[in-house]
Amino acid sequence: MVSDLSSNRVVFINGMVFADGDLRSCMVVVEDGKIAELLETGTDIGDLTTIDLQGKYLLPGAIDVHVHCRAPAAPERGDFATETRAAAAGGVTTMLEMPISKPCVNSSAILESRKKLGEDNAYVDFGLYCGPVGCDEQAIEDMVNAGAIAFKAFMVDAPPGRGDEFDGIAAANKSDLLVAFQKTAKYDIPFVIHCEDDQLLNHYIDLALKSDLSDPMVHPKSRPDIVEAVAISSAVSLAEHVNRPIHIAHVSSAKGVDIIRHAIQSGVDVTGEVCLHYLEFTADVLSKAGPYAKVNPPIRFKNDQEALWAGVRDNTLMILTTDHAPFTAAEKEATWHDLVSSPPGLPSLEMLYPMSLHYALNGQWDLSKSIELVCESPAKLFNLWPRKGAISVGSDADFIVFDPKDEYVVDSANWFTKAKDCDRVYSGLNISGRILQTYVRGNLIYSDGEIAGERGYGQFLRPN
Numbered sequence: 001m002v003s004d005l006s007s008n009r010v011v012f013i014n015g016m017v018f019a020d021g022d023l024r025s026c027m028v029v030v031e032d033g034k035i036a037e038l039l040e041t042g043t044d045i046g047d048l049t050t051i052d053l054q055g056k057y058l059l060p061g062a063i064d065v066h067v068h069c070r071a072p073a074a075p076e077r078g079d080f081a082t083e084t085r086a087a088a089a090g091g092v093t094t095m096l097e098m099p100i101s102k103p104c105v106n107s108s109a110i111l112e113s114r115k116k117l118g119e120d121n122a123y124v125d126f127g128l129y130c131g132p133v134g135c136d137e138q139a140i141e142d143m144v145n146a147g148a149i150a151f152k153a154f155m156v157d158a159p160p161g162r163g164d165e166f167d168g169i170a171a172a173n174k175s176d177l178l179v180a181f182q183k184t185a186k187y188d189i190p191f192v193i194h195c196e197d198d199q200l201l202n203h204y205i206d207l208a209l210k211s212d213l214s215d216p217m218v219h220p221k222s223r224p225d226i227v228e229a230v231a232i233s234s235a236v237s238l239a240e241h242v243n244r245p246i247h248i249a250h251v252s253s254a255k256g257v258d259i260i261r262h263a264i265q266s267g268v269d270v271t272g273e274v275c276l277h278y279l280e281f282t283a284d285v286l287s288k289a290g291p292y293a294k295v296n297p298p299i300r301f302k303n304d305q306e307a308l309w310a311g312v313r314d315n316t317l318m319i320l321t322t323d324h325a326p327f328t329a330a331e332k333e334a335t336w337h338d339l340v341s342s343p344p345g346l347p348s349l350e351m352l353y354p355m356s357l358h359y360a361l362n363g364q365w366d367l368s369k370s371i372e373l374v375c376e377s378p379a380k381l382f383n384l385w386p387r388k389g390a391i392s393v394g395s396d397a398d399f400i401v402f403d404p405k406d407e408y409v410v411d412s413a414n415w416f417t418k419a420k421d422c423d424r425v426y427s428g429l430n431i432s433g434r435i436l437q438t439y440v441r442g443n444l445i446y447s448d449g450e451i452a453g454e455r456g457y458g459q460f461l462r463p464n
Helices: 080-089 108-121 137-145 174-184 198-208 218-222 225-242 254-265 276-280 285-293 302-313 329-333 352-361 367-381
Strands: 010-019 022-031 034-040 049-052 057-060 062-067 092-097 125-130 150-154 191-194 246-248 270-275 319-321 399-409 430-440 443-447
Touching (some): 010 034, 057 367, 062 270, 080 092, 080 108, 092 367, 137 174, 198 225, 254 270, 254 302, 270 276, 270 302, 352 367, 352 399
Parallel strands (some): 092 125, 270 319
Antiparallel strands (some): 057 399, 399 430, 430 443
């Protein structure tokens, strides 16, 4: 049953609210799905309906900028209903979905079709990437006018048999990427790059195929840090050449962090993101989880992990995300003998915000850094600020109720993602704090382990 607050004037009371960059005691008035007022605690509110937070925290809803849903081509892996339920359970109120679908989102017609799929099924709000590589200028303009949240490109060729999924995003030829930068430079939406150099990647994969494919370390050996570093350097140089701001997806290596940091210091308009799994794990996790821990780029080594943490702390990496990529357990299980060909990706939507807040409660960064990484910076970069990412007057009433005193052990059997059986890395972790409820535009979507919202409530988001 939905707790429908969107058409009523309701006041959240007796909580600690993260507003204006700080955690403070105040009351939050919600009306028509928006935050109408922030009132000092004790202000007379007459006979308005109240929700008593009982001392818990009220924090902005998270934005996950890097998610894959899979449907309609592979609904057995995940769909807009299952994966947005997972988002809500993890405190993610806005989800930005990558354009890898069958076919790839490389036209306004395909984007509109995917938008309809989301509007019919999503529990939380969502935006859609598009692929501009090889598209003419009219097709790009049409996708922007249809509401694309961002552009995406891979600096690799399409994997065998997946040409239709990568038609519009595969830019192994650097001139193709340069042209895509030029054609999109006039549009004020991000251009996000998956940075792995195609030629080097093929070289190292060929070497890996001659080794023991069941060795867990074959995966990082098949995609070493130089593959990422060369691609980031190339992307930065091309973007600087045409004055096109870019965003580097899922940075995974110390070399990659260093290149982005140097580019920023040199005045290049480049930003970077890091995925949760790169901060939490090292390549040792492959020995335990094998194909279940395979992602591209790979989870690397201790020095890379330390460099990524440093990159977050000095703002070289400004967004924390998941690259949530659901598969079936059968697909993963069948590839223990061959980690090179194993499908890359793991489920993690339900861990992004909890672990970010866990890090804050355990002193690895402060609460404001958690909010910055998963709420504010994503909203600002993807042109959703201040509608999303903040508890402020006029913003959407997207927030979580968080108990900082609770703790629990992760059990992915209780997750809502269809890919929960593919988790072999997060289960068993001890987490400080617990998300109790998630609200999207004033409506209760998730509460105490249960989905309270309605399928199709989620709205398609256009950039400001």
